[in-house]
Amino acid sequence: xxxxxxxxxxxxxxxxxxxxxxxxxxxxxxxxxxxxxxxxxxxxxxxxxxxxxxxxxxxxxxxxxxxxxxxxxxxxxxxxxxxxxxxxxxxxxxxxxxxxxxxxxxxxxxxxxxxxxxxxxxxxxxxxxxxxxxxxxxxxxxxxxxxxxxxxxxxxxxxxxxxxxxxxxxxxxxxxxxxxxxxxxxxxxxxxxxxxxxxxxxxxxxxxxxxxxxxxxxxxxxxxxxxxxxxxxxxxxxxxxxxxxxxxxxxxxxxxxxxxxxxxxxxxxxxxxxxxxxxxxxxxxxxxxxxxxxxxxxxxxxxxxxxxx
Numbered sequence: 001x002x003x004x005x006x007x008x009x010x011x012x013x014x015x016x017x018x019x020x021x022x023x024x025x026x027x028x029x030x031x032x033x034x035x036x037x038x039x040x041x042x043x044x045x046x047x048x049x050x051x052x053x054x055x056x057x058x059x060x061x062x063x064x065x066x067x068x069x070x071x072x073x074x075x076x077x078x079x080x081x082x083x084x085x086x087x088x089x090x091x092x093x094x095x096x097x098x099x100x101x102x103x104x105x106x107x108x109x110x111x112x113x114x115x116x117x118x119x120x121x122x123x124x125x126x127x128x129x130x131x132x133x134x135x136x137x138x139x140x141x142x143x144x145x146x147x148x149x150x151x152x153x154x155x156x157x158x159x160x161x162x163x164x165x166x167x168x169x170x171x172x173x174x175x176x177x178x179x180x181x182x183x184x185x186x187x188x189x190x191x192x193x194x195x196x197x198x199x200x201x202x203x204x205x206x207x208x209x210x211x212x213x214x215x216x217x218x219x220x221x222x223x224x225x226x227x228x229x230x231x232x233x234x235x236x237x238x239x240x241x242x243x244x245x246x247x248x249x250x251x252x253x254x255x256x257x258x259x260x261x262x263x264x265x266x267x268x269x270x271x272x273x274x275x276x277x278x279x280x281x282x283x284x285x286x287x288x289x290x291x292x293x294x295x296x297x298x299x300x301x302x303x304x305x306x307x308x309x
Contacts, residue, residue, distance in 0.1 A: 065224045123156075144169075145172070145217070149202035
């Protein structure tokens with residue numbers, strides 16, 4: 001056995017994600033209902049562990065918001081399931097928040113092919129993570145978030161180290177205890193969910209925990225940038241028929257307009273829901289509504305409250 005193989009073997013042996021779960025030792029002879037019950041019982045533990053890391057998640061939200069304000073990007077870097085989760089979160093931001101598709105980027109070890117089919121060995125080299133950042137021309141205004149359930153993925157470590165050298169802020173999301181992490185980052189979000197239902201299957205609790213954290217980070221950053229009015233997303237892109245109809249429903253929820261009036265208003269606002277709402281609620285024309293939003297960094301509530309002060 002090579003020395004590096006022995007070292008990796010010893011690392012894996014200590015990781016929480018590589019331990020056997022004492023609660024599921026007989027899952028191989030369980031019936032379907034018992035399998036579902038066992039998985040559900042373990043999944044229930046995830047939210048409680050995420051709750052313990054809310055201060056760190058809040059710090060990550062602040063840093064991402066600051067990066068966006070400066071024109072920077074949020075760049076996820078991961079391998080396997082973790083990498084796919086980063087790509088999923090990046091893909092969902094534009095239709096949800098009307099953001100530029102280049103504002104949140106997901107990088108995965110092995111490239112696009114790895115999204116659909118595992119690319120064995122691609123995650124094993126730090127230089128691959130470094131090269132991925134070079135390929136997208138990483139800047140100091142960007143923020144890089146590494147995703148690794150095990151906390152040890154070389155591809156992710158390489159990306160985070162390169163980001164630090166470039167002067168970027170860094171976040172690391174993992175599902176092993178922080179005591180098992182030696183990487184230097186600005187925000188460590190360690191959510192130790194414990195052994196998986198099936199040993200080493202980090203597509204389960206570990207993936208759920210990471211998905212919850214990423215949802216909080218990008219949703220929180222976009223809320224803080226005025227993308228939400230009350231608790232409704234109002235900066236959506238009208239990229240399909242469903243979103244066209246949702247936008248009309250949103251406007252009708254906040255106004256006394258009927259369907260046809262809403263359709264006409266939305267058209268006059270060039271399909272921009274926030275502008276349409278300020279026009280309707282503030283009694284303004286398109287130009288003045290746009291100016292109000294610009295003066296208040298896109299926050300509808302602040303734009304509307306100005307005239308009441």
